[in-house]
Amino acid sequence: MSELLSMNHVSPDQLTIDTPEQVSIRFPVAGLGSRFLALLADSVVQAVAYAVLILIFVLIATSAPKTSGDELSHAGEKWLIAGIILFHFLMYWGYFTLFETFWNGQTPGKRLFKIRVIQQSGRQITFFEAMTRNLIRVIDMFPGVYLTGVITMLCNRQHQRLGDLAAGTLVIHERPSDEPLWSGTAARTITAAAFEPPTPELFLQPTDNLTLPADAVARLTAEDLAVIDRFFSRILDMELDTRAQIAARLAAQMTQKMCLPLAPDTKPERLLEAIARQMRSHGR
Numbered sequence: 001m002s003e004l005l006s007m008n009h010v011s012p013d014q015l016t017i018d019t020p021e022q023v024s025i026r027f028p029v030a031g032l033g034s035r036f037l038a039l040l041a042d043s044v045v046q047a048v049a050y051a052v053l054i055l056i057f058v059l060i061a062t063s064a065p066k067t068s069g070d071e072l073s074h075a076g077e078k079w080l081i082a083g084i085i086l087f088h089f090l091m092y093w094g095y096f097t098l099f100e101t102f103w104n105g106q107t108p109g110k111r112l113f114k115i116r117v118i119q120q121s122g123r124q125i126t127f128f129e130a131m132t133r134n135l136i137r138v139i140d141m142f143p144g145v146y147l148t149g150v151i152t153m154l155c156n157r158q159h160q161r162l163g164d165l166a167a168g169t170l171v172i173h174e175r176p177s178d179e180p181l182w183s184g185t186a187a188r189t190i191t192a193a194a195f196e197p198p199t200p201e202l203f204l205q206p207t208d209n210l211t212l213p214a215d216a217v218a219r220l221t222a223e224d225l226a227v228i229d230r231f232f233s234r235i236l237d238m239e240l241d242t243r244a245q246i247a248a249r250l251a252a253q254m255t256q257k258m259c260l261p262l263a264p265d266t267k268p269e270r271l272l273e274a275i276a277r278q279m280r281s282h283g284r
Helices: 032-063 070-102 108-112 127-135 137-141 147-154 162-167 222-237 240-257 268-281
Strands: 006-011 014-018 024-028 115-119 169-173 187-189 205-207
Touching (some): 024 169, 032 070, 032 108, 032 115, 032 147, 070 127, 108 115, 115 127, 127 137, 127 162, 137 147, 137 162, 147 162, 162 169, 222 240, 222 268, 240 268
Antiparallel strands (some): 014 024, 187 205
């Protein structure tokens, strides 16, 4: 699928992405302070994990049966060192990579301070982006205390360290989540006989099914249906407030083309679903 989003930078602390529906989505970019605090929290989590690991190894070593053979003891030391190296690798690279992949761009520290990693297009990052940005973390840390990463962040408008630049990612602040746009229960309908001219009686009214007048839907084109389909194909990648904003804009555009007034309490996504369903049922 071709790229559906274009990116426009409007300020050093904000990323704006323009969608095909002519809606600008603004992401407040996370700065050095919030990212440092998130990293500090993650370091505490890792330190606790290391402490638990050391305690487990001590308990195993003290409770293991003593042997007189030096060869067996030497082999046990090798396995112990290998286990420590593996655990360090998983904690150092796997911790950030796996959390950011399966927690929608967040680690425990990022979730605590309400920031997350996204692609530059605004989409959720994948395992590849998470792995890339965190494998380069060792370069960002050079020569110590993330000096290379800090200098890089101060030298670009979106506060991206080398790992972000390589993976095409950036870190943003979360916005307050809205309530879900629909609960899957009550729907709404439009009942009217004519639209010349539209009258307030044509507002959506609560009922069990959402039905639109055929002559109103006939005013829409195949391009309108394609725009609605693109919206529904991407709703799982959107934040709730962004999703609500785009749905409301689309609903307003469609009702204007259909010459159909829209009641203030109408759920935009229900209306868009009804439009798409009826256009397909009539071979549109």
